[in-house]
Amino acid sequence: xxxxxxxxxxxxxxxxxxxxxxxxxxxxxxxxxxxxxxxxxxxxxxxxxxxxxxxxxxxxxxxxxxxxxxxxxxxxxxxxxxxxxxxxxxxxxxxxxxxxxxxxxxxxxxxxxxxxxxxxxxxxxxxxxxxxxxxxxxxxxxxxxxxxxxxxxxxxxxxxxxxxxxxxxxxxxxxxxxxxxxxxxxxxxxxxxxxxxxxxxxxxxxxxxxxxxxxxxxxxxxxxxxxxxxxxxxxxxxxxxxxxxxxxxxxxxxxxxxxxxxxxxxxxxxxxxxxxxxxxxxxxxxxxxxxxxxxxxxxxxxxxxxxxxx
Amino acid sequence: xxxxxxxxxxxxxxxxxxxxxxxxxxxxxxxxxxxxxxxxxxxxxxxxxxxxxxxxxxxxxxxxxxxxxxxxxxxxxxxxxxxxxxxxxxxxxxxxxxxxxxxxxxxxxxxxxxxxxxxxxxxxxxxxxxxxxxxxxxxxxxxxxxxxxxxxxxxxxxxxxxxxxxxxxxxxxxxxxxxxxxxxxxxxxxxxxxxxxxxxxxxxxxxxxxxxxxxxxxxxxxxxxxxxxxxxxxxxxxxxxxxxxxxxxxxxxxxxxxxxxxxxxxxxxxxxxxxxxxxxxxxxxxxxxxxxxxxxxxxxxxxxxxxxxx
Numbered sequence: 001x002x003x004x005x006x007x008x009x010x011x012x013x014x015x016x017x018x019x020x021x022x023x024x025x026x027x028x029x030x031x032x033x034x035x036x037x038x039x040x041x042x043x044x045x046x047x048x049x050x051x052x053x054x055x056x057x058x059x060x061x062x063x064x065x066x067x068x069x070x071x072x073x074x075x076x077x078x079x080x081x082x083x084x085x086x087x088x089x090x091x092x093x094x095x096x097x098x099x100x101x102x103x104x105x106x107x108x109x110x111x112x113x114x115x116x117x118x119x120x121x122x123x124x125x126x127x128x129x130x131x132x133x134x135x136x137x138x139x140x141x142x143x144x145x146x147x148x149x150x151x152x153x154x155x156x157x158x159x160x161x162x163x164x165x166x167x168x169x170x171x172x173x174x175x176x177x178x179x180x181x182x183x184x185x186x187x188x189x190x191x192x193x194x195x196x197x198x199x200x201x202x203x204x205x206x207x208x209x210x211x212x213x214x215x216x217x218x219x220x221x222x223x224x225x226x227x228x229x230x231x232x233x234x235x236x237x238x239x240x241x242x243x244x245x246x247x248x249x250x251x252x253x254x255x256x257x258x259x260x261x262x263x264x265x266x267x268x269x270x271x272x273x274x275x276x277x278x279x280x281x282x283x284x285x286x287x288x289x290x291x292x293x294x295x296x297x298x299x300x301x302x303x304x305x306x307x308x309x310x
Numbered sequence: 311x312x313x314x315x316x317x318x319x320x321x322x323x324x325x326x327x328x329x330x331x332x333x334x335x336x337x338x339x340x341x342x343x344x345x346x347x348x349x350x351x352x353x354x355x356x357x358x359x360x361x362x363x364x365x366x367x368x369x370x371x372x373x374x375x376x377x378x379x380x381x382x383x384x385x386x387x388x389x390x391x392x393x394x395x396x397x398x399x400x401x402x403x404x405x406x407x408x409x410x411x412x413x414x415x416x417x418x419x420x421x422x423x424x425x426x427x428x429x430x431x432x433x434x435x436x437x438x439x440x441x442x443x444x445x446x447x448x449x450x451x452x453x454x455x456x457x458x459x460x461x462x463x464x465x466x467x468x469x470x471x472x473x474x475x476x477x478x479x480x481x482x483x484x485x486x487x488x489x490x491x492x493x494x495x496x497x498x499x500x501x502x503x504x505x506x507x508x509x510x511x512x513x514x515x516x517x518x519x520x521x522x523x524x525x526x527x528x529x530x531x532x533x534x535x536x537x538x539x540x541x542x543x544x545x546x547x548x549x550x551x552x553x554x555x556x557x558x559x560x561x562x563x564x565x566x567x568x569x570x571x572x573x574x575x576x577x578x579x580x581x582x583x584x585x586x587x588x589x590x591x592x593x594x595x596x597x598x599x600x601x602x603x604x605x606x607x608x609x610x611x612x613x614x615x616x617x618x619x620x
Contacts (some may be wrong), residue, residue: 208518
C-alpha cells in the first residue's frame with residue numbers, strides 16, 4: 001500500500017444557489033481516495049461509518065481499487081452527518097447541522113497491510129486522532145500530509161501544533177494561515193508556519209487558487225475559471241487526493257514534483273465543483289483530466305519578450 | 311506619438327495599516343504614464359491640474375519622456391484631490407474626501423501631435439469625457455483601452471455602455487464585472503461584457519491576480535505574493551500603464567501579446583504597492599523589472615507528467 005487516506009466517510013445535506021441535496025455521500029476520506037485513485041492504486045482508506053451507509057458507494061470505491069480494510073463499520077450506529085448552505089458567492093457557507101455519530105469515539109486502526117505505507121494523507125480530524133495514525137505507522141512514511149481547519153485552532157491549538165511538527169506538509173486555507181500565524185501577509189504567515197516543523201506548506205485560496213511554499217520557494221496554481229460551480233463541497237479534499245496521488249505515482253517529494261501535484265489537485269478539484277457530492281468524480285475519465293491539465297497550461301502559459309523593456 | 315494616456319493628475323492623502331501620507335502625487339494618468347514609459351517612449355499625457363501642482367514631479371515625468379503638451383494648467387485653481395484609508399486587508403478602502411477642483415469642468419484637448427496615436431489608454435474618468443477623447447482622434451487607433459469604476463455604473467450606465475462600445479479593451483475589477491453583467495460567475499460575466507462591443511476584457515482581482523478574456527480564450531496572471539504591501543493606491547493604473555506600454559513596444563494586438571502585456575502590468579503593479587504613491591516607480595530600473603518577470607515565470611511554471619495518470 002503506497003497511499004493511505006484517513007478521514008471522514010459521511011453523509012452530507014447541501015444547499016447551494018444552484019440546488020439542494022438532502023443526502024449525498026461525502027466525507028474527506030471519500031473525496032481524497034476517489035481523487036487519488038486516478039493517479040495511483042490501490043489506496044488504503046481508514047475511517048468509520050455506521051450500519052446506515054450507502055453500500056452501492058462502497059462498491060464503487062472498491063471498483064476504483066480503494067481498499068476498505070481500514071473502514072470500521074459500527075453496528076447500530078449512524079454515520080457522520082454534516083449539513084451546510086452556501087452563500088451566493090460560493091466561497092462562504094453556514095453549517096446548519098453536524099451530527100458526529102460514529103465519529104464521536106473514532107479511534108482509527110491502521111490495518112497491518114497499511115503500516116509500511118509511503119504516503120499518508122490525513123484529512124481534517126481532531127489533531128489527536130491524526131497523531132494516533134502517525135504513531136501506528138511501523139516505518140517512517142516518505143511524506144505525511146495533513147489537512148486541518150480553524151475549529152482546531154480555536155479549541156485544540158497546542159495539540160494541533162504538536163501534530164503539525166510530526167508531519168511534512170500542512171494544507172490550510174488563507175484565513176486559517178492568517179489565524180495560525182497571526183500574520184496578514186501570506187508570505188510572512190508561510191515563513192512562520194513552516195518554522196513549526198514543516199517541509200512544505202499549502203495555502204488554499206478557493207476560487208483564487210493555491211500556493212505552495214518551502215523555505216526558499218513559492219509556487220502558485222490558479223483555480224480554473226468555471227462557468228458553473230454547482231457545489232464546492234469536497235473540493236479541498238479532492239485537491240488533497242489529487243496532490244497525494246500525483247506524488248505517489250512519481251514516488252518523489254521534491255519541490256518540482258509537489259508543484260505538479262498542486263496542479264493535479266487543482267484540476268481534480270475543478271471537477272468536483274461541477275456537480276453535487278462526489279458525483280462528477282465517479283463519472284470522470286483520465287482523458288478528461290488530461291484535457292483539463294492542458295487547460296491549466298494554456299491558462300497561465302506566457303512567453304514574455306524581455307526586449308520589450310527600454 | 312504611439313501612446314497617449316488620459317486621466318487624472320492629482321494629489322492624494324493616503325492612510326494604510328503601514329503608514330500615512332498627507333500629500334503625495336497621484337492620479338491615473340501619472341501612474342499610467344510612468345509605468346508605460348519603461349516599455350515605450352514618448353508617452354503623450356492628457357490631463358488637467360491647478361497652479362498648485364508639484365513642479366518637481368512634472369520635471370521627473372519629462373525626464374521619463376512623458377510629453378506634457380496635453381496637460382492643461384488652470385491658473386488660480388486647485389488640482390484634483392482624493393483622500394482614502396485602507397482597511398487591514400488592503401483590498402478594501404474608504405474614500406474620506408474627494409475634491410474635484412479642476413476636474414469638475416475638465417474638457418480634454420488632445421494636442422495636434424497626439425491625434426494620430428496608435429495606442430490610447432483611457433484612465434477612469436466620466437464616460438462622456440473618455441468619449442470626447444476618442445472622438446478627437448484623427449485616425450482610428452490600433453487599440454483603445456479604457457478603465458472605469460462602479461461609480462459610473464451607478465450614475466451613468468447608458469453613457470458607459472455607449473463608451474464601452476467605442477473601445478477595444480475594458481479593464482475593470484471582479485466586483486465591477488459582476489455589477490456590469492449581473493452575473494456572479496466571471497466566465498459568464500465576461501461573455502456578456504465582451505458582447506457589449508469589446509475585443510478583449512480584463513478582470514482585475516487585486517491580490518488574486520488578473521484575467522484576460524477574448525471570446526474564445528482566457529488567460530490568468532497571478533499577483534506576486536508580497537511580503538509587504540505598503541500602499542496599493544495606483545496599482546490598477548500602474549497595471550494599465552505596463553499593459554499599454556508592452557503592447558506599444560511590440561506594436562501588436564494579438565491575444566498572445568496581450569497575455570504578456572498582462573504580465574508586464576502585473577509586474578509593474580507589484581512595484582507600486584511597495585511604497586507610497588509613485589515613489590517606487592521613480593526609482594525603478596529595467597533590471598529590477600526583468601528580475602520580477604523572472605519571479606513570475608518561476609511562480610507559475612510547471613511541467614506536468616501526463617503519464618502520472620492511470
